Amino acid sequence: MSEICLKNIRKTYENGTTVIENLNLKIESGSFTVLVGPSGCGKSTTLRMIAGLEDTTDGEIYIDGKLMNHVEPGDRDIAMVFQNYALYPTMTVKGNIEFGLINAKVPKAERERLIEEIAGIVDLTEHLHKKPSQLSGGQRQRVALARAMVKKPKVFLMDEPLSNLDAKLRNQMRSELIELHHKLGVTFVYVTHDQVEALSMATDIVLMEKGVIRQHSTPHEIYASPQNIFTAQFIGTPEMNILTRDKVNKCLELQPEVGYIGFRPSKVKIYEEGDETKEKFVFKGSVLTREMLGSEVIYRIQTKMGVIAIKVFNDVELEIEDEVKLSLAYKHMYGFDYNKDRIQGSIL
């Protein structure tokens, strides 16, 4: 078991800027928790505090129920994968993997066995005697993973480990990481600014903004049921359409507490005969831009309520300046109050 618990964490840098104020977070044992958010939201700082590479100004960090505040990074039973891999350039692949084991005083025979086993898992056996500079980006990433895995830690920390790879390799490594998590069954804490990475890999997502957790849920829940406008717009591409009350008032009658409404671009449909029912809201607009994504197309459409984005399958061809009639089921509308927090009840 390796639950991580952050209690009342505050982080203030020497120059006086506070990046995290009273953060409370419980990371379940064995989960794949992704800390996601825009740059400067404090996600990397949080990870580095768990690793012990950064001190906390206030608050307590527990791993596996033990207070970790004054425990050295090397004694926390964690391993970390860095964005730029941080491989030791003067050592071979084997040397890189072995370094931590030597320091932990693992006997030589045991080291050899562990290295062979890990190199097999990450497919590096034939590269063990090469220097990192002789490897491709993907291979270097695998060395970084091997170096972390060989220590058999209770917790894996990863700081944007895929952002230096090209798109194709990133997809491949994503599946490999999911597989690895299943295989090892230990806790993964992963930092990224990419919501697609978060949605595709996580069992838990922690969405942060300006040092505050905006939502902590499963990927499905965070997408389907955002608790505030920030979450609604950060998760999902293209982002959720958010319209202010004064713009929508002309077309819809809203409850008095509703300040904003939102709906996903993919939930808006091109009008078909029979759509004019009680469950659907029908409105008109004209096409401003068209973005072809392959099987789907994103249109930006000027409506009376403002500009909205819609995402439809590539079977309808609309041209720029075309007039178009659209429909949206009321059940797909989200209401937010004036503080930009979600309203759970009916909004109409």
Next chain:
Amino acid sequence: MKRIKQLPRFMVTVILFLIFFFPFYWMFITSVKTLGETVIFPPSMWPEVFQWQNFQQAFNSIPFMHYLKNSIIITISVLVLQMLTIVPAAYAFARYEFKGDKLIFGIIMITMMIPGQLVFLPLFVMFSNMGLINKLPSLILPFASSAFGIFMLRQTFKQVPKELIEAAKLDKAGEFKIITKIMLPLARPTLTTLALLTFISTWNDYFWPLTLTTNDSVRTLPVGIASLRQIESGVNYHILMAGNVMLVIPILIAFLFAQKQIIKAFTYLGDK
């Protein structure tokens, strides 16, 4: 056409080569001439017969092995002491923030601007009071550290990405291991260059061994070679040059081995 374009570059290279090579050539060619050949005018560019016995004469005219032994002891001691003092200092300046770090570093940098001739008198008095004149420590201790070395190595250490050190910390490595296993291997080109520069300046140093010694007991090879001038009557240029050739051979050999590392030290640290 391409060849013509490269001609000026070629010419400049040849001229530079001649400028740097000629003194060595002249030293060597003089060392194998007869005394008569060294003073004729116009000077001859090639000896009639190579006088190899000049080397033997230079070797026998002074206690060569005694001077050589002193030179080796002093040079190696200075090299070892410099490495022992420079590495921790550079690491601390590069990686730690502590009270007064910038001030201390500034003071160390200022010492580079003080010429050795200015401090030799107080140092002489100090060593004299300590009874160290004509003893090896007086030729070693003043060079036990080097501000230039601290500066160069600090710059190199600063270029090492901090994630490397963090990764090592997570790998249970302490400061000593981080320095010896991560930082020093990365700084090898800089260390080699520093070692070579120290080697050359200590090995060739004439002023210090001459002024801080009053007899032959701890004098070094450059002082010994210079004394070849005063043998018999007049200046025996050919013997003097034969001594000089023997003096610079270790430096040339060291340079040949260190060449690649020196070039690396002045280019980017490489693979991040």
